Amino acid sequence: MILAVDIGNTNIKAAVFEDTVLVEKFVFVKSNASDEAEKIFQKYTKITHSILSSVGKEQESLFLILKEKTRLLEVNHDFKFPFQNNYGTPATLGIDRMVLAAGAVLQFPGCNRLVIDAGTCVTYDFVDSSNIYPGGAISPGLRLRYEGMHTFTAKLPLLYPEMPQNFIGSSTATSMHSGVVNGLLYELEGFIAQYKQQYQDVTIILTGGDADFLAKRLKNTIFANSNFLLESLNFLYLYTIKK
Structure with a gap:
């Protein structure tokens, strides 16, 4: 085991x-x-x-x-990963992002892959069909967006993720929920659309603590798996001992 x-x-x-x-x-x-x-x-x-x-x-x-x-x-930066790392500053690339990229390569071979990890921050990591990793993007996650509005304003309350019933908020709370949740959903859809426009046959993997919450509202076809990082660690171990 x-x-x-x-x-x-x-x-x-x-x-x-x-x-x-x-x-x-x-x-x-x-x-x-x-x-x-x-x-x-x-x-x-x-x-x-x-x-x-x-x-x-x-x-x-x-x-x-x-x-x-x-x-x-x-797992550290000297680890032998199953992809070519073309990130401009490889020493600053988070180990979690490298593990997710490795998991995408090992579980979805021969295709373009975009891994979206919706946690404290939302990270986007892309590995192409030739197993080359150019990079991705990082933005604030749901919790950071709520906490940021509360911390850096005088009167906005601290709220927790809640799916808005309408994109037009009728109160401060519902306006915040619409801005945070819909804003992140629009961001996700926008990034996915950009990758699909530039690359063919992109496999989208959504993971992280907020994956299940967000997956229900995304229009794109994705693989939602909140355990993908842990599974990627296991696949990386099996890959390493076989090598």
Whole structure:
């Protein structure tokens, strides 16, 4: 069994895999990382390997547990990814974005792929059919948009994502919901349209914490998979040990 661990900006996500099958997923806060990891190993005693990626501050105690109990593979910028990285500043490219690009290559071979990760930030990562990664885009996610309006204005309240019933807001709250949610949906549709205009047969993968919330309103045909990063870590591990 393989344990895939993703240390994000907000939470830690982990999943136990049996070959390519996701057996169980876990989400926990960073302060509970050690205790939660121990619980996973107690429940799944057959875990022998692990893979870790991190965009946040590395959790030393979690790292030590994984290193003690498994054969640990830590993903970093020196990792051998299954694509050619043509990003202008490769040392600044987030590990999570590289893992998502790798997952797209390994799970959707031979086509153009656009991975959209709708989390704290929304990241767009493109890999063409020749497995060349030129880059993408980054914008604020739903939560950041709500928090930004509340923090940098005097009177706008702090709201949480809610699907607007009408694009015309009839109150401050409904106007904010329309601006944030519809604004992001229009952004997503616009980016997707641009890629499809320039490239043929683009496979769109939508993932991240807000993927399911947004997927219901997108007009384009997409693969919505909130577990895509964890699955990509697992595929990357299998790819690496086979190589």
